[in-house]
Amino acid sequence: MQGITKRKGARLNSVSLPASVAINTILGAFALCCIIPFIFVVIISFTDKESIIANGYSFFPSAWSLAAYDVAIKLGRQLWLSYFNSFLITVIGTVFSVLICILYSYGLYRTDYKYRTFFAFFSFFTMMFGGGLAPTVMVCRNLLGMNNNYWALIGPLLVSPFNFIVMRTFFKSSVPEEIIESSSIDGSGEYRTLFQIVMPIAKPGIATIALMNALSYWNEWYLSLLYLSDSKFYPLQYLLMMMQRNIEFIIKNSSVLGKDAIDLAANMPSASLRMALCVFIVVPIAFAYPFFQRYIVAGLTVGSVKG
Amino acid sequence: MKRLLATALSLVLALGLFAGCRSGASKDVTVTVLFHGSSVAEDKAVVDAANARLKELGTGVIFKPIWGTWGDFDTKATTALDTSDSTVDVMFTCSWSSNNYVAYSKSGHYVRLDDPENNLLEKYGTGMKAAVPQSLWDGFSTSGTKGVGIYGVPGYKDYSQVYAWDVNNTRLAELGIEFESINWDLGGEVFYTPEFENALKAAKDKYGPSFYPLIFEAEPLARHINTFDADSIGLLYYDYDADDPSKPEKPTIVARYDTPEYERYLNKIYEFYQAGYIDAAMSNSQQAGDARTAALQAGNYLIGSQTYSYGYDLQASAERGIDARFPQIGKGIVSTGSVQGAGYAISSFSKNPDAAMKFLNAWYTDQTLATIMAYGLEGTHYTKNADGTVTFIKEQRENYAPWRNGMGNIFILPPEDVTGPAYFEEFKAYNEAGVATALVGFTFDPEPVRNQVAALASVRDEYLFSLNTGTVDPAVALPEFRAKLAANGLNEVVAETNRQLEAFFASK
Secondary structure: OHHHHOOOOOOOOOOOHHHHHHHHHHHHHHHHHHHHHHHHHHHHHOEOHHHHHHHOOOOOOOOEOOHHHHHHHHOOHHHHHHHHHHHHHHHHHHHHHHHHHHHHHHHHHOOOOOOHHHHHHHHHHHHHOOOOHHHHHHHHHHHOOOOOOHHHHHHHHOOOHHHHHHHHHHHHHHOOHHHHHHHHHOOOOHHHHHHHHHHHHOHHHHHHHHHHHHHHHHHOOHHHHHHOOOHHHOOHHHHHHHHHHHHHHHHHOHHHHOHHHHHHHHOOOOHHHHHHHHHHHHHHHHHHHHHHHHHHHHOOOOOOOOO | OHHHHHHHHHHHHHHHHHHHHHHHHOOOEEEEEEEOOOEEOOOHHHHHHHHHHHHHOOOOEEEEEEEOOOOOHHHHHHHHHHOOOOOOOEEEOOOOOOOOHHHHHHOOOEOOOEEOOEEHHHHHOHHHHHHOOHHHHHHOEEEEOOEEEEOOEEOEOOOOEEEEEEEEHHHHHHOOOOHHHOOHHHHHHHHHOHHHHHHHHHHHHHHOOOOOOEEOOHHHHHHOOOOEEOOOOOOEEEOOOOOOOOOOOOOOOEEHHHOHHHHHHHHHHHHHHHOOOEOHHHHOOOOHHHHHHHHHHHOOOOEEEEEEOOOHHHHHHHHHOOOEEOOEEEEEEEOHHHHOOOEEEEEOOOOOHHHHHHHHHHHHHOHHHHHHHHHOOEOOOEEEOOOOOEEEOHHHHOOEEOOHHHOOEHHHOOOEHHHOOOHHHHHHHHHHOOEEOOOOOOOOOOHHHHHHHHHHHHHHHHHHHHHHOOOOOHHHHHHHHHHHHHHOOHHHHHHHHHHHHHHHHHHO
16 A cells, blocks of 8 residues: 555565556455445435335435334344344354364364374365255254254354365464474473464464354355244344245246235335345444454464564 | 264164154144245244144144245245155145145155045045035146045135236226226237227326336236146146137147237237336336335226236225226136145155144134134234124234135135125135136146256246336347247247147046
8 A cells, every 4th residue: 555655666565556556446446346235235225115116226315214224123023033043143153163163174284193184085075075955954954953943053054174174274374383393392282282372373264264154154044944944043134035035936926826916015025124134134244344354464464483 | 883883773772762752742743734925923822722722623633833934935845845854744735836736746745635545535534525615626636656636635715717907997087088988898808909008098198207007017917818827937828718718628738929919919018118108117027026016005007917816806995095996807717727726735754644634624624723823813813893704903913924825725714804794605606607727637747848947937037027018129029039938948848748738638
């Protein structure tokens, strides 16, 4: 960034002014592409229902309204319950999935661990070959008891072989083996080495994995569809997804349902309500980014072996 | 290896123990039922009341619902069937959901109810057998893994399907046009008459540019030109005689979008769109539903289209605050689709098919139980009127609103106040006036041409809304559409359908 204000060539590693302008423009445009749809969602959520019917979606609606939020709040118990469920599975799920990821990938990283090739293959294999939907559901539901409980929402995402590989690579590139050696010479046990020496160095990697896991827990809805039939476990994302799918279904099948479809469609939540729920969903997780970002940016500058 | 074997064995033991405990815990058997299209937030009181009634009836069954919604039913139902889920005993099934009645009977996922070796229908379902008309049982006869027979209980609702125009007579009167001056008896043909067009024009002139007199979903209006669906994605049709839908006796099926009738319809609708009679939102699949519903509910239309159901005139007029009329297009039709429009099947993986059948029989024959399940509790969800009708208490009803047409035998329910006390009697007469087409009992099995059907469905989705609402010029888009359909194997699908149809007639 400072390269722009300084004279060309004044700083080591700085790019030329035109290149800097070009890079900033491209990245700026990209950032805009990402943020504009969301701003649009927020605007629609505040748009008056009549205005949507009359003019369609618009950045500058003719009338504003808080009605959608009013209705959303009035969803009452289910909304707050779903909010709670989303938070619960995200927090618990992220903590445990990150812990499992660290433990597994640390094992894979340690060259003195005898069975590392086997366990590397063991996890990698599941990335290549899956059992398919029906067997997976049968195992999860009948054997692992994932049926109408929080476990069904947390369990299936706990172990991610892809994250193991990312994490192992991160350990390899940022934690030199010499550190492990010197720790053991200084009398550090295995647990101390992992939790007090390796983990602080690997913070950026852990933060990245944690962010990815938190996102996937927060956005998960398909598991709810497969394993839940009791609405008290529904996470927020599923609540929204279900509204969306209900509406789509009725539009698609209106010719079969006939007059029923009209009655049903009249009771469906409006577009602005759906957008309001979308805002409910996005806002908390958006606040998680800056928190994790601190570690991710720090990761670029952190080092362990000096000199 | 030994250790592994030991673990596996102990696991089997533990599971066996668990299963043993479950069946020994209670004498009453729990029957879990998966419903479609429900909007239920709070059901404890209702389920308790239903179970109290089941106890009174001495069925020995405890009822437990899973309230599938419009959006999640298909996944829930097919997942349960495909994963041999024994926790779902009874589920909704029909011709238009993913757990298709015919297909899943054929694959052995549903219990044959009139199995000669274990005739559940005879054992526990005699009351139900009498309560539902024979024509529905006939329509539910299908060829499954255990031979031709009944694999599900038909939902007893409207099974005669009528297409109708949806006319806002309040506005028509405001324009000074007599309802009778338009010859509605022409059915679909009225669309091409000058009177029809003049009414649209007069409305457009009077109510200004933001008023769209012609309002409809893309699909049904195309049907109004005297075509009839023969498959679930609306690609094929057979042309029936509007005066006697049962003729011809041995029809052949042709591709709907290749017909000159379709071209004629498109040319007219394009003209109407150009004249500003149709809202552009109708061509957008995302907005069409919302826009249509909003316009209908507010009475902001002159003529629309509707799959009519008996008594809808009164209901629509009351809801919209206008004089809504529904001139029928042709006679009522009884087709495979309308007969198999709803039903309940017992899953082959159910551990208690006998109890499930007992439950279904009680539900289909006992008015008290059926009313509790469909309407909720008296005083909480509805109040009873002196004439036998019910009035819903809106705030509570919102928390418990199953889809009524999916609630088994709806003819034993008390009628709603808006439709009047004689509603169901009149409804029955109306149902019986429907004429069965020659295709009743035939269901197209897309399996042999499944890739083509999937490809064609996406081609159709690409063009359907814009073409059928007149937003694109048919002179350009129709040839394109037809070429794409042909390129994606339309002819193979037509040939396969006719082959299946011939086999169907041969087996009759």
